[in-house]
Amino acid sequence: MTLEILTAExxxxxxxxxxxRKGGASSGIFSGLNCxxxxxxxxxxxxxNRHRVADAMGVSSDYLVGVHQAHTADVITVTGPLDEIPRAxxxxxxxxxxxxxxxxADCQPVLFADHEAGVIGAAHAGWRGALDGVLEATLDAMESLGANREDINAVIGPSISQRAYEVGPEFLDDFMAEDPQNSRFFAGGEGDRMMFDLPAYGLHRLRSAGIGHAExxxxxxxxxxxRFYSYRRSTHRSEADYGRLISVIRL
Known part of the structure; x- marks a missing residue:
């Protein structure tokens, strides 16, 4: 099956x-392009699966660089293949x-580009990373390589939407402690539950940081x-595990 690759102008x-997830070799609950x-x-x-992605991006597999993601705000600068996989x-x-x-697999994959400066970025931004500043940290790191944030474009890829993201009151408390105006990213749910708009929050953080364009x-x-893996959907279905989607950008 042919890979399906979503792009953004x-x-x-x-x-x-x-x-x-289309076009991969995995089967069962991972059926498709689990990376x-x-x-x-x-x-x-x-x-x-990862080799197929590398081929689609026109690089060898060792130049398809990733990190050990841990819901942090840590950013690394990459100049080539990594000898060890850092936590970031x-x-x-x-x-x-x-x-x-x-x-x-529900969190935000965010790809960045400053075309004029020739600087790119990629971020994994779940609610914790976004709240702790991973998006702003990525912009800062791009600027350290010569980018100008007014010239940076960022695109948030497939993520869990508000209609599917039910959270509890303790979740709201974390966001209200950071900024009371964050209440605008929550809608009423059943009982004490609320629905959180993760992509809207990500866009807010990017735009507030002065980025040129974000969508x-x-x-x-x-x-x-x-088409997509989802941690939350797998949990609701009582599945043993879930696949991971991959998002990539290269110069």
């Missing part, structure tokens, strides 16, 4: 893509031929099981 003509080494899928099958949730680069890749592709991972 603000990142063009740079080669990039938010890959769906998560942290999953319980077969290691050799995940490697096949975002990467930046100004090195041609390097492809930055993040994995998600969301408007794909909901939870609501489209044929």
């Amino acid at each position: 603000p990142l063009a003509p740079l080669r990039h893509g938010f890959f769906t 998560g080494n942290g999953s319980s899928d077969q290691t050799d099958i995940v490697s096949i 949730d975002a990467m930046v680069s100004a090195t041609p031929g390097v492809a930055l890749a993040v994995l998600t 969301w592709t408007r794909h909901c991972t939870y609501s489209d099981a044929d």
Whole structure:
């Protein structure tokens, strides 16, 4: 099956893509393009899937660079293949031929590009990372490589949407402690539950940081099981594990 790669005009003509689960070698609950080494899928099958992604991006597999994601605000600068996989949730680069890749399964994959400066970035931004500043940290790291944030475009890829993201009152408390105006990202649910708008919050953080342009592709991972993996959907179905989507950008 052919890979399905979602692209966004603000990142063009740079080669990039938010890959769906279509076109992969995994089977069972991982059926499709599971690129998560942290999953319980077969290691050799995940490697096949990642090789397919690298081929689609026009790089060798060692130049498809990722990190050990841990819901932090940590960013690394990438100049080539990594000898060890560091703990971080975002990467930046100004090195041609390097492809930055993040994995998600409801969290926000965010790809960045400053076309004028020749600087790119990729971030994994779940609610904790976004709240702690991973998006702003990525912009800061891009600027350290010569980018200007007014010239940076950012696109949030497939993520869980508000209609599928039910949270409890303690979750709201964390956001209200950071800024009382964050209440606008929550809608009423049943009982004491609320519905959180993660992509809108991500866009707010990017735009408040002074980025040139930011948008969301408007794909909901939870609501489209044929195209996307979803941690929350897998939990609701009592599945043993879940696949990881990959999003990539390269100079």
